[in-house]
Amino acid sequence: MRRALLAAAWLAIAAPATTTEIPIAERKSGYDLMGPDTRAMQDDDTANPGMLWVLDGEALWNRKSGTAEKSCADCHGDAGTSMKGVAARYPAFDAARGRPFDLEQRINICRADRQKATPLPFESKELLALAAFIGRQSRGMPIEVAQDDRTKPFIEAGREMFEQRQGQLNLSCAQCHDDNWGQKLAGAPVPQGHATGYPLYRLEWQTLGSLQRRLRNCISGMRAEPYAFGAPEYVDLELFLMWRARGMKVETPAVRP
């Protein structure tokens, strides 16, 4: 018996990583895997705590900031029209800087270049609020990141990271989110890992959080060393995840258990 177990364990270790991508038609948002109470919370704008950040973001959008004394609205006008669909296209390629940037980084680039203001720290209330407010303008729209010669190498780098085994547990993202989604991890269903609703309100966090925060959670869960916030590795992975979720609907601000 013991020998058989050992053999099974050895096989598990020696078996090559045979992850398979989820077919387009079988993709599910984390929304589909959560309970009816949490779904109702996300669907009702007066029960969704993420809306508190959206309202804060709206106030920030119209507030003048930095030495340029400009607000976001001074350039972009009404976010309802100018920001519609924008979050569905991020991370997006920045030609001047030669690589893709995510929405939070884009906000800070705008702050530095246009508003002449100090960048907002990652996971700060203000940055999350602005990202949630901008994301909210794309709610219900299909995710569509650019897939061209400029972004392809970064999507591929993200895919490599997604499929790369890492950490003391020697796990890859794909082993859970491609191969074993729907199974239970500590009593909770393993989602497919489609980043459709970020920044989102996680009941466990009791606050709004970014996709990078979620990625850091997963990486430290694999007993690997997370990258610092804003690391290009995350942006590549975010880009790959959004490409993987192409066509799915933006849910920002989502609620997750």
Place this chain on the structure above:
Amino acid sequence: MARALINVPAKAKRGEIIEIKTLIQHEMETGYRVGTNGNMIPRDIITDFVCKYNGEEIFRADLFPAIAANPFFTFYTVATESGAISFEWSGDNGFTAAETATITVE
């Protein structure tokens, strides 16, 4: 002031049971957590919530450190007359917040 989201039906029939939902922004710091400097983070919570229908108290709650951040209350009342439904929260460090919604009863 903290942001609050209120959901009260704008119109109701007399005698109808209506659902009221309230959500308020608050950290609800328990007082049991240790900060990065090793010191306890002092308690900062909402302690009281009161709802009044035309001045008459219809719902009250005492809150404690075990209640999650951004407390969400949902409860029911009978629509008796048109008027104002007011909500008040108060808590540690002089925290207060108030909101009012109007309802038309036909």
